[in-house]
Amino acid sequence: MERLELTVLADLLREAAGDDEGAxxxxxxxxxxxxxxxxxxLALLQVTGVIERxxxxxxxxxxxxxxxTPRQYLDLVNGALAARAAA
Structure with missing residues (x-):
């Protein structure tokens, strides 16, 4: 994965929180x-664990x-992914 897209983050959060929870x-x-x-x-912690693993x-x-916010989270994750790819 080069970038975590908003749609993927949304799917991961729905799975972590349960399909009926969250906007x-x-x-x-x-x-x-x-x-x-x-x-x-807790949902964010679960998503972070999945991404790291x-x-x-x-x-x-x-x-x-x-x-x-989702923007701040995506920026941090994508920064880490870019740094890993550059290493």
Whole structure:
């Protein structure tokens, strides 16, 4: 995976939170907080674990804790993926 796309993040969050929980993630919700979208820290922790395991990347826990929106989360994950690919 070169980049984590919003659609993939949305699918992972739905799986982690349960199909009936959480709002739709799209371009219009990139700057909406995960809490306002219905996703809690446990869902994000599960998604982070999947990304780290499946894509052999280590994500900065402190930075991820500060990522409050899908845009911030995607920026951090994609930065880590780019750094891994450049190494």
């Amino acid at each position: 739709v993630l799209d371009e219009g919700t990139l700057d909406t907080s995960f809490l306002d979208l219905g996703y809690d820290s 499946d894509h052999d990347v280590l994500l900065d826990e402190e930075a991820l804790a500060e990522a409050q």
